[in-house]
Structure formats: structure tokens, C-alpha cells
Amino acid sequence: MYAQYAQPIRLRVHLNGTVQGVGFRPFVFKLAKSLNLKGFVINDSSGVTIEVEGDRSSLDEFLIRLHTEKPALAHIYSQEVEYLEPVGYEDFEIRESQEEGKKEVLILPDIATCDQCLEEVFDRNNRRFMYPFTNCTNCGPRFTIIERLPYDRPNTSMRVFSMCPDCLREYEDPNDRRFHAQPNACPHCGPYVSLYDCSGRLLATHQEALELTVKALMDGRIVAVKGIGGFHLMCSAVNEETVRTLRERKRRQEKPFAVMFRDIHQVLLYAEPDPLEIALLLSPQRPIVLVKGKGGLAPSVAPGLKKIGAFLPYSPLHHILLSSLNVPVIATSGNMSDEPIVKDNHEALCKLSHFADLILLHNRDIVRRCDDSVIKVVGGVPLPIRRSRGYAPLPITLPKRLNKKVLAVGGMLKNTFALAWDDKVIMSQHVGDVENYETLKNFEDMVKDLMRLYEFVPEVVVCDLHPRYETTRWAHEFSTTNGIPLVKVQHHYAHILSCMAENGITEPVLGIAWDGTGYGDDNTLWGGEFLLCRYGSYKRVFHFRQFRLLGGEKAVKEPARVALAILLDVLGEEVLNRDLPTVRYFDSKSLEKLYIMYKRGINSPFSSSAGRLLDAVSSLLNLRHRVSYEGQAAMMLEDMYDPLVKDHYPYILENGLIDWRPIFLALLEDRSGKGPSRFINTLAHICKDVAQTVGLERVCLSGGVMQNDPLVSRIKELLTEEGFKVFTHQKVPAGDGGLCLGQVASLLEPFPIQL
Structure with a gap:
């Protein structure tokens, strides 16, 4: 689709799991040779590292076949993928194993059900036939059941279940794949499911509960299902009436629902994933992957959008339910609006009865919440939109060691926080928006839980510069109470630092940080920033001309307010009499009130936000004047992009x-229908011109706007053609979910290079 895809590139894959001593390296060698890829495979202290170079289609095929053709005894529970510049390998080789590096005890993420366990679940002659808690050493829950280290059964929520003689024999046999599998269990000795109605009455247990759940889903009912890291609300994804009922009950107007499919073949009936997206869907993390839909689902699954959030079952319970259904199901987080995902049985019976007709519980406690991860392919590489189940709490490695133990609390929206020491950063699972007492309490509980789990005592705490963020207030109180220093880091600088840190960059960069909002050094709202960055310092070199947000926070949810301010800037008062979609949206009294706010600056703070400019365009093009969830307007614009323009x-x-007034004057005159494409192209050309003006070779893209695939792809294409090296996120979110990593990186000692 884009020019840079035709160039040779290097793919680095790091795998953890049973990948040593099972013939994995010879398998990789033969696979790479068959695809004419160059590079190497090597065992290291934590798994297997592979580097291969070649054309993109061969690398895509390599990634898929790595999972679909791996040796029978090999089991992959974690995969990290990076796309890098080629180094010119001449052949493919098996290199000698490396033993350097600490062999640290790290808490593993929850691991999707392996193929061998799945075979047992559906084998009528196996004692674990249809058992929803089947697992082994290579799969099953980890992070969500461990209460303290070391990772032994008595330190997990499985301690209340005593293994039967058969399970104990497996656990103690070194030749058995369940040797020291801490969650090991079977129908005779392990957890079981129970089905309740919304009044709290027990209906059934064990197999009967599963059968009644399947029947309820087939009949168009909504069921709350307890999973690995919390509850899902499930219902048929093809029954429009049921999906609408779920929206009404959850008061979720248009925000898309995730859809769980039985297998990859069923995904292909309803969507058109590309090869990389298929590889992500099949990966052991089993994230939700944003893919292009092709019809067949209920219209209310993802209203007005071309992409759907698809994922595959990752627990035996999911596999059992989906195997008996002919259609995919909605599997959305089970929670009250603006509250954390529900994880406990009593909480589910109290809260989820408002949403669900039935509630399927089990008696294995979830120690900590962990939402599903969300991945989107942006600019040709996988980008985490939400880094959680399957990825957390795997560490991110810094390019340099810290000299203190750091607690970084992140931002307020899409929050994650981090514990960091030496060169390791342990990022939390997705916390969510920390905007009220309930979510702040959850944030505090999660911080204390992770610190207790790692026996971590911070020596410094880092937060965002914004004085009104609940996380900033909490950090100030925590630092004061514990007598440790508090460091505040500017929002967009933290965005760029997070991109630098995850890419191991040590040189100064031009950072392009675009998002909805962030508190600036001048006490205004930034969001369209070009920063010269290094560890320890930054300089704002370019930014978008500021405009007013009429009504402050109201403008975030009502793009028409931003668009009106833009129109007043560009055309003046006479625009109030123009026949434009944005003007027509308001009644005369509202227009008069907003004009007075604009002229007098009443509750109308200045902003340089690129995200708000995208919102304004959506209103001017009559796409969206009001949004029901963050990013809705920008996502609709993205769907309209035509790469041929x-x-x-x-x-x-x-x-x-950067003066945007000529852009909007031209947009208002454009009757071609190419406005969305031309506007996105314009943003990319601005990036190229600024990069050429600044002259630094390395350019980092970060911020929520950089989740826009055509925008990032176009920026990468234009800058690469001019000889720049463009770096994006692949390990942590580009949005605020990656801020905590940048906050940690702000404490790295500067490398000996001056801007």
C-alpha cells in the first residue's frame, strides 16, 4: 500500500516459553531458509531471539508459520516483535547460545490455552473433557492468580484447592508437561463454574451451568462471564436487538464492542485481517486486534466504523462456550460506567445483575484485575492501544540504568503506572481513566499491590505536570507522606521519552507529540508539538497556532465548538451567517452565546492540539459534531482516507x-470529497517540512493522534524518502497508556551529546 513496504526490512522476534531443547532452532533455520530470509536464531537467558531480513510478504509469512508449524513440544507464551532497519545479513545461521544477562524471576503474564490442553478439553476420553480450568506448565493464569513471590501454589489463589492423586502425580513427574504447573487441576479437585440469574438465585453448576449458558447466548440473552482477569458481558454479535439492549443497559451509546470469534476461520467470515493482523490474533497473548470488517455482524457492534475489535478465545472456558455456538459473541468488559472491571463474585452479583440476564461465576479468585489488551497495526507495525493481559507485567528494558528506584504514576486517562529499577521498567496492566473516587481508589490499590508483590520501595515518584490530574494530586500526597522527592514531567516530553526509551535511542531526536491535550510549560493546553528531545532536557521548536476551546471540557465532547472557533479565527464574525454544517448545528441563541465566549475568552482556554484540529475537520465536513467516546471523530476521518490521493x-x-488558517480556508472551498485525505496528507507534509528545518536524523512519533494509521504511514513515507529515520511505538501505547515509561525515562542521566 505504501512505498516503504517494498524495501527490505529486518524483523526481530523474541520468544519466551518452551522453546529450548525441543528442536526449535533447527525448525526456525529450515523455515527461514525456505523463505530465503537472512539472519540468525539464538538461545538466550530468557528464551529465543530471531532476526530475519527480507521483503515484507516473506516476513509476514514467517511470523504466521512460526506459530502454525512450530515443533509439537514447543509452546510460546510471549512474543515481542520489532521492525528495524536491515543490517545486511549474508545468510541464515544458528548461533551459539548466550548465557549472559541476569536470570531473574519475573512474574509471567496470563498465557492463552496451549494446543495440547485444548485437545484434552475436547477429547471425550480425557478426564479433563470440557473442563474450563485445564492448564499446564505452558499455559494458564499467572499474573491474575499470584498473591506473592515466589510463584508457588500456596502463594496463589489456587492454594484452596488440594490436588487429587492424579493431578499430584502429574505435578511431581519431571517428564510430564504439568511438572510444577502451579494452577494444575481437574474436575475432581479444581475450581468449577456456577450459573445464577440476575436475582442471585443459583440455577446450575459444572457442566449443566455451561450448557445453560450456551443456550442463553443462543436465545439472545446477555450473560456476565467470569474469565481470567475479570468479567465479560457476552451476547450474540449478530443479533442486533440483543446488542442494542446491551448498549441501553450499559449506557454505552456508540463506542465499539470487542467481538470474540471461535477460531481464525470464523474471523475470516466476518473480517479481512492482513497477514500481520492474523499473526497477532494467533499470538499467545490473544489481544483484541483492530481489523477491517466485511459485514455480517450486528450494525450496533461498531457503529459508523470500518474496523472491528476481533479476538480469539484465550481460556478453556471461552473455548468451551464458543465451540457450541455458531456465531461470534460480544465480549466487552463487565463494569459500571466509569468504574473498574468487576472481578469478584459478590461484586458481580450486585453490580452486573443490572446488565446481564444470567451470571456465570467460578470459585477461583481473581487476585488482580486485568483487562484485555488491544493492538492495532499502524504504519506497518503492531501498536498497543491498550497494554494489559498477555503483556503485563513483562518488563521494558531502558537504554541506560537508573540510579534510583522509581514509581511513575502516568497520566489521568487510559492510565498505567510503572515501577522501575536498574534498566527494568515494570508497567502495570491497564488501569483506565482515573477521574473519580472509585477509579482513584482502584488506582491506589493497584499501585500498592504491585509494590507489595515486588517488595518495591520507591526512592522518587514521578507524575504529570497537570495540576488537576488526580494522579498528580495522589503523587504529591504520596511523596509528602513518605518523604521522597516528587518530579513533574511535561506531558508531551514524556510521550517522546517513552518512544525513545522503548526503541533504545540514545541520540537527540525531533519528537512529534500530537494528542488531544496536555498541560504545557506556559500554562496553556498543548497537543500539536515539535520538540527537540534528549534525556534530561527538551526544547519546543514548533507548534500549531493556538485556538480557543469554547466551553473548555465541553469542546472535547463537542467538535462543533472547536470548529466554530476555527471558523471565527479564519472568517471572522460573518461566518455566523454562512450556511455551513458547523453553523447549522447550533441554534441562534447558542451561536450568540458561543460568540461572546470567543470574543471575551470566557471559559475558552487556548490550545495547540492536533487532536482537536482533527475533531474540527470532522465537524466542518459534517461527519461528527458531537462525540460519544474519545477519538470517535478522528477514527471516522481515518476510515475515509484514500491512499491514492x-x-x-x-x-x-x-x-x-504552524499557521493552519490557509489549510481551513482551502478545506472550506474543497468540494471534491477528498477533504479527509488532503487534510491528513497536509499534516504529514508539515512533519516533513519541520523535520527538514530542524535537521535531526532521528524522528520519534508519539501521542494519541499517532494511532492514526494513514497519518503515521504517510509521515513515515515522506520522511523516509528524505533520509530521516522514523521511530514509532511497538511495545507501549503511543497514547497516555505509555506516559509512565516516559516519566521513568526522564530520570535517566543524559548521554554525552549536546543538542
């Missing part, structure tokens, strides 16, 4: 300011 609108770069 290459031209762009005019703009002015002068004295560190």
Missing part, C-alpha cells in the same frame, strides 16, 4: 508556528 492543502511555517 497525494496532494495537500497550503500552510505557513514561520517563527516556530
Whole structure:
């Protein structure tokens, strides 16, 4: 689709699991040779590392076949993928194993059900036939059941279940794949499921509960199902009436629901994933992957969007339920609006009875909440939108060691926090938006839980610069109470630092940080920033011309307010009499009130946000004047992008300011229907011009706007053609879910290079 994809690239894959001593390296060698890929495979202290170079289609095929053709005894529970510049390998080789590096005890994420356990679950002659808690050494829950280290059964929520003689024999046999599998259990000695109605009345247990659950889903009912890290609300994804009922009960107007499919073949009936997306769907993390839909699902699954959030079953319980259904199911987080996902049985019976007709519980306690991870392919590489189950709490490695133990509390929206020491950063699972007492209490509980689990005592705490963030207030109180220093880091600088840290960059970069909002050094709202960055310092070199947010926070949910301010800037008062979609959206009284706010600056803070500019365009093009969830307007614009459109609108770069007024004048005159494509192209050309003006070779893209695939792809294409090296996120979110990593990186000692 884009020019850079035709160039040779290097793929680095790191795998953890049973990948040593099972013929894995010879398998990789033969696979790489068959695809004419160059590079190496090597065992290291924590698994297997593979580097292969070649064309993109061969690398895509390599990734898929790595999972579908692996040796029978090999089991992969963690995969990290990076796309890098080629180094010119001449052949493929098996290199000698490396033993250097600490062999640290790290808590593993929850691991999707392996193929061998799945075979047993569906084998009528096996004692674990249809048992929803089947697992072995190579799969099953980890992070969500461990209460303390070391990872032994008495330190997990499985301690209340005593193994029967058969399970104990497996556990103690070194030749058995369940040797020291801490969650090991079977129908005779392990957890079981129970089905309740919404009044709390027990209906059935064990197999009967599963059968009644399947029947309820087939009949169009909504069922709350307890999983690995919390509850899902499940219902048929093809029954429009049921999906609408779920939306009404959950008061979730249009935000898309995730859809769980029985297997990859069923995914292909309803969606068109590309090879990398298929590899992500099949990976052991089993994330939700955003893929192009092709119809067949209920329209209310993802209203107005071309992409759907698809994922595959990752626990035996999911596999059992989906195997008996002919259609995919909605599997959305079970929680009250603006509250954490429900994880406990009594909490589910109290809260989820408002949403669900039935509630399927089990008696294995979930120690800590862990939402599903979400991945999107952006600019040709996988980008975490939400890094949680399957990935957390695997560490991120810093390019340099810290000299203190650091607690970084992240931002307020899409929060994650981090514990860091030496060169390791343990990022938490997804916490969510920390905006009220309930979510702040959950955030605090999760911070204390992770610190207790790792026996971690911070020596410094880092937070965002914004004084009104609940996490900033909490950090201030925590630092004061514990007598440790508090460091505040500017929002967009933290975004760029997170990109630098995960990519191991040590040189100064031009950072392009675009998002909805962030508190700036000048006490205004930033969001369209070009920063010269290194560890320890940064300089704002370019930013978008500021505009007013009419009504402050109201403008975030009502793009028409942003668009109106833009129109007033561009055309003046006379625009109030123009026949434009944005103007028509308001009644005369509202227009008069908003004009007075604009002229007098009443509750209308200035912003330079690129995210808000995208919102304004959606209103001016009559796509969206009000949004029901964050990013909705920008996602609709993204769906309208046409890669065949290459031209762009005019703009002015002068004295560190990007003047968008010529852009919007041209947009208002454009009747071609190519407005969304031309606007996105314009943003990409602005990035190229600023990069050429600044002259640094390395460019980092971060912030929530950089989740836009056509925008990032176009930026990468234009900058790469001019000789720049463009770096994006692949391990942590580009949005605020990655801020805590940048906050940690702000404490790294500067490398000996001056800007």
C-alpha cells in the first residue's frame, strides 16, 4: 500500500516459553531458509531471539508459520516483535547460545490455552473433557492468580484447592508437561463454574451451568462471564436487538464492542485481517486486534466504523462456550460506567445483575484485575492501544540504568503506572481513566499491590505536570507522606521519552507529540508539538497556532465548538451567517452565546492540539459534531482516507508556528470529497517540512493522534524518502497508556551529546 513496504526490512522476534531443547532452532533455520530470509536464531537467558531480513510478504509469512508449524513440544507464551532497519545479513545461521544477562524471576503474564490442553478439553476420553480450568506448565493464569513471590501454589489463589492423586502425580513427574504447573487441576479437585440469574438465585453448576449458558447466548440473552482477569458481558454479535439492549443497559451509546470469534476461520467470515493482523490474533497473548470488517455482524457492534475489535478465545472456558455456538459473541468488559472491571463474585452479583440476564461465576479468585489488551497495526507495525493481559507485567528494558528506584504514576486517562529499577521498567496492566473516587481508589490499590508483590520501595515518584490530574494530586500526597522527592514531567516530553526509551535511542531526536491535550510549560493546553528531545532536557521548536476551546471540557465532547472557533479565527464574525454544517448545528441563541465566549475568552482556554484540529475537520465536513467516546471523530476521518490521493492543502511555517488558517480556508472551498485525505496528507507534509528545518536524523512519533494509521504511514513515507529515520511505538501505547515509561525515562542521566 505504501512505498516503504517494498524495501527490505529486518524483523526481530523474541520468544519466551518452551522453546529450548525441543528442536526449535533447527525448525526456525529450515523455515527461514525456505523463505530465503537472512539472519540468525539464538538461545538466550530468557528464551529465543530471531532476526530475519527480507521483503515484507516473506516476513509476514514467517511470523504466521512460526506459530502454525512450530515443533509439537514447543509452546510460546510471549512474543515481542520489532521492525528495524536491515543490517545486511549474508545468510541464515544458528548461533551459539548466550548465557549472559541476569536470570531473574519475573512474574509471567496470563498465557492463552496451549494446543495440547485444548485437545484434552475436547477429547471425550480425557478426564479433563470440557473442563474450563485445564492448564499446564505452558499455559494458564499467572499474573491474575499470584498473591506473592515466589510463584508457588500456596502463594496463589489456587492454594484452596488440594490436588487429587492424579493431578499430584502429574505435578511431581519431571517428564510430564504439568511438572510444577502451579494452577494444575481437574474436575475432581479444581475450581468449577456456577450459573445464577440476575436475582442471585443459583440455577446450575459444572457442566449443566455451561450448557445453560450456551443456550442463553443462543436465545439472545446477555450473560456476565467470569474469565481470567475479570468479567465479560457476552451476547450474540449478530443479533442486533440483543446488542442494542446491551448498549441501553450499559449506557454505552456508540463506542465499539470487542467481538470474540471461535477460531481464525470464523474471523475470516466476518473480517479481512492482513497477514500481520492474523499473526497477532494467533499470538499467545490473544489481544483484541483492530481489523477491517466485511459485514455480517450486528450494525450496533461498531457503529459508523470500518474496523472491528476481533479476538480469539484465550481460556478453556471461552473455548468451551464458543465451540457450541455458531456465531461470534460480544465480549466487552463487565463494569459500571466509569468504574473498574468487576472481578469478584459478590461484586458481580450486585453490580452486573443490572446488565446481564444470567451470571456465570467460578470459585477461583481473581487476585488482580486485568483487562484485555488491544493492538492495532499502524504504519506497518503492531501498536498497543491498550497494554494489559498477555503483556503485563513483562518488563521494558531502558537504554541506560537508573540510579534510583522509581514509581511513575502516568497520566489521568487510559492510565498505567510503572515501577522501575536498574534498566527494568515494570508497567502495570491497564488501569483506565482515573477521574473519580472509585477509579482513584482502584488506582491506589493497584499501585500498592504491585509494590507489595515486588517488595518495591520507591526512592522518587514521578507524575504529570497537570495540576488537576488526580494522579498528580495522589503523587504529591504520596511523596509528602513518605518523604521522597516528587518530579513533574511535561506531558508531551514524556510521550517522546517513552518512544525513545522503548526503541533504545540514545541520540537527540525531533519528537512529534500530537494528542488531544496536555498541560504545557506556559500554562496553556498543548497537543500539536515539535520538540527537540534528549534525556534530561527538551526544547519546543514548533507548534500549531493556538485556538480557543469554547466551553473548555465541553469542546472535547463537542467538535462543533472547536470548529466554530476555527471558523471565527479564519472568517471572522460573518461566518455566523454562512450556511455551513458547523453553523447549522447550533441554534441562534447558542451561536450568540458561543460568540461572546470567543470574543471575551470566557471559559475558552487556548490550545495547540492536533487532536482537536482533527475533531474540527470532522465537524466542518459534517461527519461528527458531537462525540460519544474519545477519538470517535478522528477514527471516522481515518476510515475515509484514500491512499491514492497525494496532494495537500497550503500552510505557513514561520517563527516556530504552524499557521493552519490557509489549510481551513482551502478545506472550506474543497468540494471534491477528498477533504479527509488532503487534510491528513497536509499534516504529514508539515512533519516533513519541520523535520527538514530542524535537521535531526532521528524522528520519534508519539501521542494519541499517532494511532492514526494513514497519518503515521504517510509521515513515515515522506520522511523516509528524505533520509530521516522514523521511530514509532511497538511495545507501549503511543497514547497516555505509555506516559509512565516516559516519566521513568526522564530520570535517566543524559548521554554525552549536546543538542
